[in-house]
Amino acid sequence: xxxxxxxxxxxxxxxxxxxxxxxxxxxxxxxxxxxxxxxxxxxxxxxxxxxxxxxxxxxxxxxxxxxxxxxxxxxxxxxxxxxxxxxxxxxxxxxxxxxxxxxxxxxxxxxxxxx
Numbered sequence: 001x002x003x004x005x006x007x008x009x010x011x012x013x014x015x016x017x018x019x020x021x022x023x024x025x026x027x028x029x030x031x032x033x034x035x036x037x038x039x040x041x042x043x044x045x046x047x048x049x050x051x052x053x054x055x056x057x058x059x060x061x062x063x064x065x066x067x068x069x070x071x072x073x074x075x076x077x078x079x080x081x082x083x084x085x086x087x088x089x090x091x092x093x094x095x096x097x098x099x100x101x102x103x104x105x106x107x108x109x110x111x112x113x114x115x
Contacts, residue, residue, distance in 0.1 A: 003027075003047065013081050014055030021081040023051075028090040051083035059083040076113075 003010070003025050013023060029042040051059040058078045062068040068086065075082055 007050065010051055010056075010083070011054045014051070016081075017055070017057075018081055019079050022075065022084060023056075023081065024084045024086060026086050026088050028088045030090055047085045048083065051085075056081050056083040059085075061085040061087065063087040072113075 010023075013021060025047060027047060029039055046061075048059045048061045057080055058075065060071065060075070060083070062071065062084065068084075075084060
């Protein structure tokens with residue numbers, strides 16, 4: 001849901017045309033930070049299409065880890081900007097992210113991408 005509220009970031013990134021920029025969006029169709037409400041247009045709109053229309057050189061959507069894993073070498077070598085939308089399941093209950101530092105999350109993602 002955060003990307004829906006901040007579509008300007010997609011346009012800004014595309015307009016700058018950074019060759020080594022990858023934007024990963026984890027999409028579960030909700031605004032988790034405000035109580036897991038379903039985002040407007042969920043199931044109707046296409047974030048990948050929005051990214052392409054904004055000017056991303058590469059824009060892909062993945063619904064399973066195996067497909068993403070197979071595509072990662074291509075995505076990492078592509079001249080960007082690159083947009084990757086990951087369809088993930090909606091989680092109910094207490095959010096897992098409170099108390100997790102952003103720096104720690106970024107470092108963990110870097111380590112996973114490098115393996």
